Structures are given as structure tokens and as C-alpha cells.
Amino acid sequence: MSQAVPQLRNWAGNVRFHATEIASPASLPELQRLVAGSRRARALGTAHSFSPIADTDGLLVSVARLPALAELDGDRLLARVGAGLRYSDIAPRLHARGLALPNLASLPHISVAGAIATGTHGSGDGNGSLATAVYEQELVMADGDLVTLRTADAPGSVVALGACGVVAALTLRLVPAFSVRQYVYTAVPFGAAIEHFDELTASAYSVSMFTDWRAPRFTQVWLKLAGPAEPPGEHWFGGTAAGEDLHPIAGMPAANCSPQRGRPGPWHERLPHFRPEFTPSAGEELQSEYLVARQDAPAALAALAALAAELAPVTQVSEVRTVAADDLWLSPAYQRASAAFHFTWVPDPAVVLPAVAKVEAALAPLAARPHWGKVFGYDPGTVAGRYPRMADFRHLAAELDPHGKFGNRMLDPLLRELG
Numbered sequence: 152m153s154q155a156v157p158q159l160r161n162w163a164g165n166v167r168f169h170a171t172e173i174a175s176p177a178s179l180p181e182l183q184r185l186v187a188g189s190r191r192a193r194a195l196g197t198a199h200s201f202s203p204i205a206d207t208d209g210l211l212v213s214v215a216r217l218p219a220l221a222e223l224d225g226d227r228l229l230a231r232v233g234a235g236l237r238y239s240d241i242a243p244r245l246h247a248r249g250l251a252l253p254n255l256a257s258l259p260h261i262s263v264a265g266a267i268a269t270g271t272h273g274s275g276d277g278n279g280s281l282a283t284a285v286y287e288q289e290l291v292m293a294d295g296d297l298v299t300l301r302t303a304d305a306p307g308s309v310v311a312l313g314a315c316g317v318v319a320a321l322t323l324r325l326v327p328a329f330s331v332r333q334y335v336y337t338a339v340p341f342g343a344a345i346e347h348f349d350e351l352t353a354s355a356y357s358v359s360m361f362t363d364w365r366a367p368r369f370t371q372v373w374l375k376l377a378g379p380a381e382p383p384g385e386h387w388f389g390g391t392a393a394g395e396d397l398h399p400i401a402g403m404p405a406a407n408c409s410p411q412r413g414r415p416g417p418w419h420e421r422l423p424h425f426r427p428e429f430t431p432s433a434g435e436e437l438q439s440e441y442l443v444a445r446q447d448a449p450a451a452l453a454a455l456a457a458l459a460a461e462l463a464p465v466t467q468v469s470e471v472r473t474v475a476a477d478d479l480w481l482s483p484a485y486q487r488a489s490a491a492f493h494f495t496w497v498p499d500p501a502v503v504l505p506a507v508a509k510v511e512a513a514l515a516p517l518a519a520r521p522h523w524g525k526v527f528g529y530d531p532g533t534v535a536g537r538y539p540r541m542a543d544f545r546h547l548a549a550e551l552d553p554h555g556k557f558g559n560r561m562l563d564p565l566l567r568e569l570g
Contacts, residue, residue: 187295196265239427242419290316448490
């Protein structure tokens with residue numbers, strides 16, 4: 152099924168797609184036919200990116216109607232899932248079989264393939280990005296052929312920004328299901344995080360620190376404890392245990408968020424910050440995120456705190472998390488354990504873009520890598536220089552897509568920069 156596209160925007164409304172046609176194939180053969188017959192093509196998941204990463208001047212292919220699949224191999228701890236499924240679609244089914252994904256992002260509403268292609272992550276010193284769960288993927292190539300690539304054989308094809316083909320299905324590595332309890336602490340001083348960053352982030356399976364930059368403190372720190380881990384006490388690194396469930400943004404309803412105050416629950420109902428039955432917001436925001444080496448996190452926090460007076464007026468909330476290192480070529484956590492500094496901005500590019508420039512200047516000495524699906528201002532040469540395997544990725548993309556069918560206005564300059 153295809154139709155003309157008079158005007159289509161992303162979830163936040165800040166990106167206007169330039170596609171001349173949109174298609175929603177309901178079968179793999181239909182997807183193959185559409186891709187083979189197009190001049191330029193890109194896949195679209197839940198359109199939750201804030202950058203033009205999913206844009207195209209040709210065919211935009213929504214994968215939402217592809218078969219769900221969700222085939223489980225409990226003996227080998229693997230699940231084969233359709234690219235258009237959301238994490239909220241597959242997580243309950245996995246849990247019902249006693250299985251789990253090692254980690255989830257803060258939003259369970261996002262599509263599996265889109266999150267993986269852009270290096271989206273959750274939190275935890277020992278938790279890699281969502282892409283690290285990929286065992287193999289099935290891609291529709293530019294000529295319509297279907298190929299299966301194992302991550303071990305093609306580590307550059309996973310966080311691939313859609314440049315290698317349209318993902319039709321993925322096989323994900325699983326772990327046994329586990330329970331999680333969530334505790335929230337308020338008013339943790341920046342000083343405690345700067346002096347004890349490693350100890351703080353090692354305190355739980357997943358740790359998320361939130362600030363609005365209006366004072367030198369984290370307004371909230373969310374600890375997600377797995378299994379029988381001992382809960383913290385009433386006070387923790389200078390903060391105090393919250394007496395009620397909270398939303399990371401002051402004034403927003405806590406009912407939208409996953410349960411807190413130590414109430415145990417299955418992994419998929421605690422690892423995300425938000426419940427799947429609620430939309431966290433209406434897209435009235437912009438987002439940016441930068442990953443630095445984890446040992447540089449205290450320096451990054453101090454550099455950003457020095458900008459607090461300029462960040463506070465344009466920030467709804469910022470979040471600091473950790474991500475384990477991986478070997479996926481374009482992953483922002485490639486070969487370095489990382490700390491991620493996330494910004495949920497007000498929905499006004501005129502005031503946000505100058506703030507983005509100041510953040511990037513402050514983090515420049517730390518070689519920060521931006522999240523591919525969020526707003527950033529780095530030029531292609533600067534971004535390319537942050538990835539040791541970028542030249543290899545360019546060659547891989549050229550091999551799999553020699554005529555640039557899967558390129559777009561964001562990718563083309565990035566790949567040409569290495570020519």
C-alpha cells in the first residue's frame with residue numbers, strides 16, 4: 152500500500168520529510184518489490200528521531216505493518232522479531248515465556264529496528280546499547296534481495312543508520328526473566344556525583360540522574376535494582392528517598408511513569424521510565440544527547456554545570472546515564488565505556504540551537520559523540536573523526552548499497568567526507 156506524501160513530520164514536528172511517496176507493506180515480498188523499484192528509499196519506524204536520519208527524497212517505507220514474527224528459541228535464548236514491532240509489543244510476550252532483554256530504553260514505545268539503527272540505549276555500567284542484543288538481522292537490499300547478516304561477521308551493519316538496507320527482521324539475544332525494584336532519591340549534589348561517579352553508577356543495575364540545571368544538584372536519581380540486591384537506606388550520596396512516585400519533569404503526572412518506592416515488578420515494567428499505555432508527552436520538545444568516555448564523566452558534568460545559567464531556561468530536564476562499551480562501528484559507545492548526557496529541550500529551535508552549540512563547545516575536549524537520532528550541530532568531518540571505524544563503514548555501505556539508494560541529506564555528506 153503506497154500513497155503520495157503532501158507533508159509528513161517526525162514525532163516532535165521539527166523534521167519535515169521530503170519523501171515523494173510513502174508505503175506500508177504488509178508482507179516481505181511487497182517490501183522487496185517496493186525497495187527494488189525505488190530510486191531512493193528509507194525505512195521509517197515510530198518517527199521518534201529528532202534528526203533527519205530517516206528522511207529521504209524518494210520512497211519512505213513504514214515497517215509497521217510487516218509480520219510481527221516474534222519467534223522464540225528458548226533453548227538458545229534468541230527471539231526473531233519483525234522490524235516494526237515496538238519494545239512494548241515484544242517485552243510482555245518474552246516475559247510470559249520466562250525470557251527478557253538485558254535492558255530497555257526509557258521509552259518502551261519506540262520501534263526495535265529504529266532504536267537499534269541509531270544506537271539508542273538504556274542505562275547501567277554493565278548494560279550495552281539496545282543494539283548489543285542483536286544476534287543477526289535480515290535486510291532487504293537495494294535490488295530487493297534478502298540477506299541475513301550476523302553481528303559477529305558484520306559488526307558495522309547493526310548501528311548502520313539505515314545505510315545498508317531496510318531491516319525486515321532481527322534476532323535478539325535474551326536472558327532469563329528477572330524482577331526489578333525502583334527507588335528514587337531527590338537533591339543529590341553534583342559534588343557527590345563528581346567525586347564518586349563510579350561508585351554512584353555502580354549502585355544499581357541501572358542508574359539515571361536527572362537535573363534541570365537550576366541548582367548544582369540532581370533533582371532526582373532513579374535506581375533500578377535487579378533481583379535480591381539490597382536497597383539503599385533513607386539517605387544516599389547526600390540525597391533523600393522520595394516519599395511518593397515522581398515524574399522526571401516537575402509538574403508532570405507520575406502516573407505516566409514506571410512504579411517506584413521499591414515495589415517489585417517484571418523487568419519490562421521497571422527498566423523503562425514510562426509506562427507503555429501513556430504517551431510521555433505530545434512531542435512538544437527537542438532532544439540532544441552526547442556520550443563521553445565514562446572516566447571523563449566528572450569533567451563533563453563540571454563543564455556543563457558551568458553553563459547552568461544558560462542551560463536552565465531552555466531545558467525541561469537532562470539525564471545522565473552510563474552505557475557499556477561495544478564493538479559496533481558506529482555505536483556512540485564503540486570501544487569505550489560511556490557516560491551519556493541527555494537534554495530534553497523546550498520546543499523552540501531558535502533558543503535551543505545556540506544552547507546546543509555551547510554544550511558541544513564545552514564537551515569538545517572530551518571527544519563527545521552525539522546520538523544519531525537527536526539534534527546536534529557537529530559538521531560531518533567532526534562526527535566522522537570521532538569514530539575509528541568510519542572509513543570501514545563507508546566501504547561497507549558502498550559494498551552493500553553501491554548506488555546510494557539508502558542515503559539521504561544527513562548520511563550523504565557524512566560518507567562523502569571520507570572520500
